[in-house]
Amino acid sequence: GENVEQHPSTLSVQEGDSAVIKCTYSDSASNYFPWYKQELGKRPQLIIDIRSNVGEKKDQRIAVTLNKTAKHFSLHITETQPEDSAVYFCAASSPGYALNFGKGTSLLVTP
Amino acid sequence: EPEVTQTPSHQVTQMGQEVILRCVPISNHLYFYWYRQILGQKVEFLVSFYNNEISEKSEIFDDQFSVERPDGSNFTLKIRSTKLEDSAMYFCASSETRGDGELFFGEGSRLTVL
Numbered sequence: 725g726e727n728v729e730q731h732p733s734t735l736s737v738q739e740g741d742s743a744v745i746k747c748t749y750s751d752s753a754s755n756y757f758p759w760y761k762q763e764l765g766k767r768p769q770l771i772i773d774i775r776s777n778v779g780e781k782k783d784q785r786i787a788v789t790l791n792k793t794a795k796h797f798s799l800h801i802t803e804t805q806p807e808d809s810a811v812y813f814c815a816a817s818s819p820g821y822a823l824n825f826g827k828g829t830s831l832l833v834t835p
Numbered sequence: 836e837p838e839v840t841q842t843p844s845h846q847v848t849q850m851g852q853e854v855i856l857r858c859v860p861i862s863n864h865l866y867f868y869w870y871r872q873i874l875g876q877k878v879e880f881l882v883s884f885y886n887n888e889i890s891e892k893s894e895i896f897d898d899q900f901s902v903e904r905p906d907g908s909n910f911t912l913k914i915r916s917t918k919l920e921d922s923a924m925y926f927c928a929s930s931e932t933r934g935d936g937e938l939f940f941g942e943g944s945r946l947t948v949l
Binding site for chain 1 (some may be wrong): 868872876877878879880883891893926933934935936937938940941942943
């Protein structure tokens with residue numbers, strides 16, 4: 725099955741700086757790569773996703789890049805704000821199969 | 836905005852007892868899932884369900900677990916004989932498509948096994 729590796733496990737940045745979280749996946753058939761944000765005690769919520777026919781996608785301060793050859797994808801958050809503090813999970817799935825998640829990155833944005 | 840709802844929000848049970856966790860997926864979704872998250876760890880896939888049958892399950896989903904859609908709205912996860920290591924947050928999720936579409940998660944059911 726799909727194996728998703730995520731790093732770093734923790735990330736601390738100053739408000740206004742950028743944050744980058746990286747993930748690798750094992751199944752070359754995977755074609756869907758979402759990122760979820762989970763605040764303490766809450767449900768995971770989708771913040772951005774990318775499909776394998778696209779190399780990069782941006783939504784305001786958030787962007788995701790995908791390198792299918794290297795089987796890795798990254799989340800970029802620019803101009804970080806304290807409310808960006810949360811655990812971020814990457815995930816991957818291949819057609820017809822369920823999402824498999826990485827271990828999560830705990831992001832702390834300090835004022 | 837439609838959302839996935841789960842009950843109970845928290846259940847405490849004794850080891851060896853049966854537990855049923857309930858979920859109401861978003862009404863026009865066809866694919867249903869259970870995931871679990873042990874405190875501080877990643878979200879782990881348990882099972883997916885489509886057209887009234889299991890479509891995929893993980894190694895975690897052993898004979899102690901079962902799922903059912905007893906009526907047109909509820910989707911349940913049963914743990915037959917709970918173990919201490921079953922203590923976790925259990926998330927139900929649903930989606931319109933399978934494998935390449937957004938998963939909508941419920942708020943979760945926290946299970947504590949004593």
